[in-house]
Amino acid sequence: MAALDAGPFFHGTKADLQVGDLLTAGFRSNYDASVVMNHIYFTSLPKGAGLAAEMAKGSGRPRVYVVEPVGDFEDDPNVTDKKFPGNPTRSYRSSQPLRVVGELDTWEPYESEFIENLRSRVAAGMGAIIN
Template sequence: MFDLDDEWTPVTLENCSSLAGPFYHGTKASLSIGDLLTAGFRSNYRDSVVMNHVYFTTVPKGAGLAAEIAKGEGRPRVYVVDPTGRFEDDPNVTNKKFPGNPTRSYRSEQPLRIVGELESWESHDREFIDQLRKFVESGSGEIIN
């Protein structure tokens, strides 16, 4: 899924404009083109956390995984998004298990505009999704907000 041999350059608020998309966001929410995803809502993974950022990735499979484990009753969806402001590497994954940002995940305090929806994407196997969902539901892992 990820090429750990790629040279990694940290994405910061100052240099984020040099990173080209496309960008993806996974969720179970039913949204329309033109809608904005904004910070300030409860986390998809922990009800006690109100998110200060909106998260996204350049990896459709990663966005699909986020959609699969997100809370909610809707079907998993992967939206193509356009950041409306500056963004940075997601500190929840950057340099955690692997050096750099192998999941190509980012966060922004500014909204993301929905510009499309993927009809399909490569999925992880069901066992991995179920294990990750249980891990998230257990409240394990710190969320850097």
């Protein structure tokens, strides 16, 4: 079932991308390296995408891209079913690509202590708050 949100949409990563690039599923999870992702995740909240960018693996700087889904998408059940019913985080996923249409220069960051605490929880196998 497709989610009903007009966006704009954002995706956080450390990858250096260009307008027109496609983000696709099939990469290893930032939260569990043994998991290959069947979906690409995104949100309507720049701060949430910023958190994903901070948590992303890799040596690049955290980046938040403005993206548009190429196909259908749905509420992210990892967040909405398990942690935040009703999707107040406006978190989504798609098995189809996302097209990069721009990049945010700034976004509201989380406190560095929160980021480090979350990294520790992920490293200990306790999971993440947002994808």
